[in-house]
Amino acid sequence: MRFSSGVVLVAGLLALWEVSARLDWMQTPNWPPLSQVLAALARDILSGELPELAGGTLLRMAAGLAAGGTAGVMVGLLFATLPLTARLFGPTVELIRPIPIPAVVPPLVLFLGLDDAMKVTVVALTAFFPVLTNTMQGIAAVEAETLAMGRTFGIGPLRRALRITLPAALPYILAGLRVSLALALVVAVVAEMIAGEQGLGHYLVMMQFAGRAPEIYAAVVALALLGYALNRGFLALERRAIHWWFALGRQAEG
Numbered sequence: 001m002r003f004s005s006g007v008v009l010v011a012g013l014l015a016l017w018e019v020s021a022r023l024d025w026m027q028t029p030n031w032p033p034l035s036q037v038l039a040a041l042a043r044d045i046l047s048g049e050l051p052e053l054a055g056g057t058l059l060r061m062a063a064g065l066a067a068g069g070t071a072g073v074m075v076g077l078l079f080a081t082l083p084l085t086a087r088l089f090g091p092t093v094e095l096i097r098p099i100p101i102p103a104v105v106p107p108l109v110l111f112l113g114l115d116d117a118m119k120v121t122v123v124a125l126t127a128f129f130p131v132l133t134n135t136m137q138g139i140a141a142v143e144a145e146t147l148a149m150g151r152t153f154g155i156g157p158l159r160r161a162l163r164i165t166l167p168a169a170l171p172y173i174l175a176g177l178r179v180s181l182a183l184a185l186v187v188a189v190v191a192e193m194i195a196g197e198q199g200l201g202h203y204l205v206m207m208q209f210a211g212r213a214p215e216i217y218a219a220v221v222a223l224a225l226l227g228y229a230l231n232r233g234f235l236a237l238e239r240r241a242i243h244w245w246f247a248l249g250r251q252a253e254g
Contacts, residue, residue: 032214041218050203050222057199058226060116061188064123068184069177072128076135077166097129101187105194119191119199126187127180131173138172139165171245174238181234185227 014034020026021033044050075093079086105122112118142165166173192201200219207215 030213032217036214037217037221040212040214041221044215044218050200050219053198053200053203054222054226057185057188057192057201060119060199061123061184063116064120064188065127065177065180065184067120068124068127069131069180071124072131072176072180073135073166073173075128076132077139079132080136080139081165093129093132101126102190102194105191109195114195114197118195119188122191123184123188126183127177130179130183131176134172134176134179135169138169141172142168171242174242178231178234178238181230182227185223185230189223 018034021031021036041050075089079090101122104125105118108118108121112121189199189201189204192199193205194201200223204216204219207219
């Protein structure tokens, strides 16, 4: 019921878009009808231009997400299991965390240039903090009795971390990755807009300079569809990876 209601709402908003543009409700030439936007989207897809641009953006996003997510899990595990490291490096992490990501792009351009290394680094920084926070929360939620049982059976610290702590914290880690996934796509496009020569972000800027409104909105629609598909795909993978977590949740609700 909720899904069908959501589809009806989206369809209504899209119909309103078409009608408002056809009847000149917005009083601007930069609000094209949805039909023109979809035509531009189909044209750019069939020409191969949009898939190529989207593929580049997704590759940079995936590389940054993998690097930032891995670093977030490792640092979170280190902070949670060795309090000394949290006391030493925690203030530095908290100092860097509030910096807006677009503000980081210009300094990174000076150090890394305009190539993919800069964009991947920006995405990695974005993904790092949500995963770090969720990893630490997940490890803190591991029951002390479970860890004590591992010590009783003679399991060493490293094996306890890999066999007990990380699997128990996996639902939290995946939740952090899902948050980072949405942010990573946004930041990858923003980095391409600020300092890029390729990707959907650069395409948006070029279409803006050319005054081609249908192509601009077509790229935005493509990004919306990409974001939705990525989220749905990640949710499916999450349910398969931690199916036991969802099963326990349903049992608790019952």
